[in-house]
Amino acid sequence: GCVTCLDYDEHYILTFPNGYGRQVINIYIYVYNCRSILTVPWIELGGECSINCSKTGYNASIVFHTKPFYGGKKHRITAEIFSPNDKKPFCSVEGEWNGVMYAKYTTGENAVFIDTKKMPTIKKKVRKLEDQDDFESRCLWKDVTYNLKIRDIDAATAAKH
Numbered sequence: 001g002c003v004t005c006l007d008y009d010e011h012y013i014l015t016f017p018n019g020y021g022r023q024v025i026n027i028y029i030y031v032y033n034c035r036s037i038l039t040v041p042w043i044e045l046g047g048e049c050s051i052n053c054s055k056t057g058y059n060a061s062i063v064f065h066t067k068p069f070y071g072g073k074k075h076r077i078t079a080e081i082f083s084p085n086d087k088k089p090f091c092s093v094e095g096e097w098n099g100v101m102y103a104k105y106t107t108g109e110n111a112v113f114i115d116t117k118k119m120p121t122i123k124k125k126v127r128k129l130e131d132q133d134d135f136e137s138r139c140l141w142k143d144v145t146y147n148l149k150i151r152d153i154d155a156a157t158a159a160k161h
Contacts, residue, residue: 013052017045017064042074045097057084064097077101 003012022044046066052059058081065076075096080089088106093113095101103113132139143159 010053010055013054015049017047017049017062020044020046020066022067044074058082075099 001014001016003014004010005012020043022042044066045064047064049062049064050059051062060079060081062077062079065078067074067076073096075098077093077095077097079093079101081091081093082089090106092104093101094104095113098116100115100117101113103109103111105111126138129139129142134140138145144156147153147156147159
């Protein structure tokens with residue numbers, strides 16, 4: 001992906017983590033029968049990503065950690081941020097990608113890096129469907145989206161084909 005910060009005339013090239021749909025099955029074994037209970041499903045991100053700014057030379061290496069089978073936490077993230085041409089990070093970040101992340105700087109300072117729960121929600125600005133080209137995402141998938149909203153899975157599947 002490419003993100004442009006217009007106020008600073010900076011362009012960032014980034015990669016994305018993998019997305020997984022997860023659900024744990026708890027199995028309870030009784031003397032003569034076996035029962036299983038499906039837990040609540042969740043979306044999980046996992047894998048390594050990078051963010052690079054060609055103008056400044058700053059870059060970051062990010063790891064989205066998947067939840068281990070036993071124990072552990074969901075949504076964990078660790079990251080290292082590098083100055084231009086440096087091999088050692090000047091900042092390390094850890095926490096939850098959908099919660100609070102904490103920064104540790106080489107100066108010894110520790111601080112909240114970001115709290116995603118306190119961030120404001122910004123409404124997307126999208127061109128009207130009639131102003132979009134045929135293969136722009138919202139125009140292309142409008143029938144699928146509509147049918148999913150009205151819970152008509154057969155019509156959504158047909159529109160998808």
